[in-house]
Amino acid sequence: MSYIRYDCPHPPSGRRLSPTPLPPCHRAPLPDDDLVAPAAGSAPAPSFSPLYQQIKTLILRSLQSGEWKPGEAIPSEVELATRFRVSQGTVRKAIDELAAENLLLRRQGKGTFVATHSERQVQYRFLRLKPDLGDLDSEGPAQRHIIDCRRLRASADVARALGLRSGDMVVQVRRVLAFQGVPTILEDLWLPGQAFKGLSAEALADYPGPTYALFEEEFGVRMVRAEERIRAVAADAAQAALLDVAAGTPLLSVERIAYTYNDTPMELRRGLYRTDSHHYHNELS
Amino acid sequence: MSYIRYDCPHPPSGRRLSPTPLPPCHRAPLPDDDLVAPAAGSAPAPSFSPLYQQIKTLILRSLQSGEWKPGEAIPSEVELATRFRVSQGTVRKAIDELAAENLLLRRQGKGTFVATHSERQVQYRFLRLKPDLGDLDSEGPAQRHIIDCRRLRASADVARALGLRSGDMVVQVRRVLAFQGVPTILEDLWLPGQAFKGLSAEALADYPGPTYALFEEEFGVRMVRAEERIRAVAADAAQAALLDVAAGTPLLSVERIAYTYNDTPMELRRGLYRTDSHHYHNELS
DNA sequence: CAGTGGTCTAGACCACACT
DNA sequence: GTGTGGTCTAGACCACTGC
Numbered sequence: 001m002s003y004i005r006y007d008c009p010h011p012p013s014g015r016r017l018s019p020t021p022l023p024p025c026h027r028a029p030l031p032d033d034d035l036v037a038p039a040a041g042s043a044p045a046p047s048f049s050p051l052y053q054q055i056k057t058l059i060l061r062s063l064q065s066g067e068w069k070p071g072e073a074i075p076s077e078v079e080l081a082t083r084f085r086v087s088q089g090t091v092r093k094a095i096d097e098l099a100a101e102n103l104l105l106r107r108q109g110k111g112t113f114v115a116t117h118s119e120r121q122v123q124y125r126f127l128r129l130k131p132d133l134g135d136l137d138s139e140g141p142a143q144r145h146i147i148d149c150r151r152l153r154a155s156a157d158v159a160r161a162l163g164l165r166s167g168d169m170v171v172q173v174r175r176v177l178a179f180q181g182v183p184t185i186l187e188d189l190w191l192p193g194q195a196f197k198g199l200s201a202e203a204l205a206d207y208p209g210p211t212y213a214l215f216e217e218e219f220g221v222r223m224v225r226a227e228e229r230i231r232a233v234a235a236d237a238a239q240a241a242l243l244d245v246a247a248g249t250p251l252l253s254v255e256r257i258a259y260t261y262n263d264t265p266m267e268l269r270r271g272l273y274r275t276d277s278h279h280y281h282n283e284l285s
Numbered sequence: 286m287s288y289i290r291y292d293c294p295h296p297p298s299g300r301r302l303s304p305t306p307l308p309p310c311h312r313a314p315l316p317d318d319d320l321v322a323p324a325a326g327s328a329p330a331p332s333f334s335p336l337y338q339q340i341k342t343l344i345l346r347s348l349q350s351g352e353w354k355p356g357e358a359i360p361s362e363v364e365l366a367t368r369f370r371v372s373q374g375t376v377r378k379a380i381d382e383l384a385a386e387n388l389l390l391r392r393q394g395k396g397t398f399v400a401t402h403s404e405r406q407v408q409y410r411f412l413r414l415k416p417d418l419g420d421l422d423s424e425g426p427a428q429r430h431i432i433d434c435r436r437l438r439a440s441a442d443v444a445r446a447l448g449l450r451s452g453d454m455v456v457q458v459r460r461v462l463a464f465q466g467v468p469t470i471l472e473d474l475w476l477p478g479q480a481f482k483g484l485s486a487e488a489l490a491d492y493p494g495p496t497y498a499l500f501e502e503e504f505g506v507r508m509v510r511a512e513e514r515i516r517a518v519a520a521d522a523a524q525a526a527l528l529d530v531a532a533g534t535p536l537l538s539v540e541r542i543a544y545t546y547n548d549t550p551m552e553l554r555r556g557l558y559r560t561d562s563h564h565y566h567n568e569l570s
Numbered sequence: 571c572a573g574t575g576g577t578c579t580a581g582a583c584c585a586c587a588c589t
Numbered sequence: 590g591t592g593t594g595g596t597c598t599a600g601a602c603c604a605c606t607g608c
Binding site: 100102125126224225227228229251253273283 | 410413509510512514515517518519533535536538541558560564567568569570
């Protein structure tokens with residue numbers, strides 16, 4: 001008596017059965033807006049998912065809607081259990097998965113928090129380039145040199161990567177990141193123009209934290225995961241000049257697509273990394 | 286009353302208290318070999334870990350000792366719960382973590398299995414080079430050309446990577462992997478000579494599955510995780526010839542250290558990847 | 571059908587953080 | 590102390606697999 005089923009004996013819309021163990025019977029129906037209704041908008045078919053997955057979806061929805069903002073605490077487990085009328089253990093399992101995906105951050109004794117790119121611990125979460133020697137902090141944050149920031153129409157490949165139509169407006173940023181004075185990363189960013197109205201070179205240059213934190217704060221766009229394709233290429237003359245290397249120097253070409261909630265692509269990034277004193281670090285398991 | 290503590294009121298060695306909830310008292314002491322004793326060999330200090338962590342350690346120990354071999358089913362959760370005298374939920378949580386680390390594989394209705402590099406699904410788990418076009422299977426498995434396989438004394442850097450003393454014996458393998466006839470990967474492998482006695486070029490060439498599966502079957506060495514450092518380099522003349530590219534072509538340099546249980550390094554691999562029709566794929570989260 | 575892992579609950583207690 | 594997440598248990602039932 002625990003799963004949403006089509007053959008649910010409850011007439012009032014195919015919602016989940018109530019998991020009350022000892023008296024093995026159903027719980028009183030809940031207000032529709034309190035649980036996932038297989039209603040408009042959602043995919044109608046797969047409402048077979050376990051309860052905790054539905055809770056997870058609901059929490060995700062609240063994160064997406066901005067009900068809880070990055071860095072803030074979400075309601076406690078007991079509170080959420082009451083709200084969703086499930087046991088604490090079920091809420092717990094939902095939160096466990098969201099924490100494993102780095103969307104939430106649990107802190108014992110304090111609460112559960114919406115993850116952010118601002119936190120010291122996980123700053124530059126998506127940057128895998130590490131110095132060959134010395135600890136990660138000894139190097140300090142990168143210096144940013146914004147070369148260009150403009151609005152233009154998306155080319156075919158940029159549009160495809162961002163799920164736009166070619167010709168749609170995008171913001172393009174070109175910048176160089178330097179570590180301890182050595183220019184090390186040259187990258188281009190493309191962002192959907194719609195969501196990033198008003199992004200300027202000044203904002204990018206002045207913001208003290210990670211760029212993804214700026215995106216969270218100024219545009220409400222939270223990057224949740226990303227995919228990268230890495231190749232080795234030779235620097236052309238222009239690239240070589242910007243990175244202060246000889247033309248033809250082998251560079252790491254890193255193409256990244258970053259996604260918000262619901263696997264919506266929100267950024268395309270093409271970077272060239274010098275790997276003479278840094279390396280791209282990856283953990284496999 | 287649930288954690289191992291130094292102030293545990295049980296005299297017979299600092300072992301864990303019994304988690305019996307309703308009558309909040311301790312359970313009868315168990316045979317020493319049944320649970321982690323903070324005995325010789327292990328680090329003595331950190332015996333504060335939760336029960337499920339201890340269970341995890343015990344399961345890990347059985348995996349390590351070869352009590353359950355790759356591909357085999359481990360005892361059911363209830364069975365393990367009885368054996369370790371804990372609740373099924375506690376065993377479950379231990380297995381959950383091991384499954385998340387890809388050491389175990391759960392299959393509903395069938396059991397929990399020791400993960401292996403032989404399985405079709407996760408074959409080439411550690412190889413991140415993907416074809417630019419076409420699905421992963423369309424390409425088929427790589428053709429292996431073993432160029433060399435010899436035993437020699439470890440150089441300083443190889444020894445350091447493998448946790449050996451320089452001068453210790455290692456097996457060195459050089460090979461080329463080709464996809465659809467195109468040589469794409471040139472790599473050197475170094476393996477501790479002790480554990481890989483008898484490894485031959487013929488065995489490497491003839492074995493039909495992934496090399497890591499051969500290591501499991503023939504030498505009982507299970508690679509559990511790995512770390513990679515990636516750089517861009519230019520092919521020298523010899524490398525270029527083997528990979529059928531022009532000298533100076535940019536290549537991905539991938540240095541991998543693969544670990545067995547207990548974070549013991551068991552393989553150093555230095556690969557050069559052509560990225561003209563393939564790319565290194567990485568997921569960030 | 572029995573056996574396995576998967577879900578859900580309810581309740582107890584522990585560890586940690588703040589006040 | 591109160592409130593939070595973290596651990597542990599016991600028991601029920603569901604879903605999948607294979608005999």
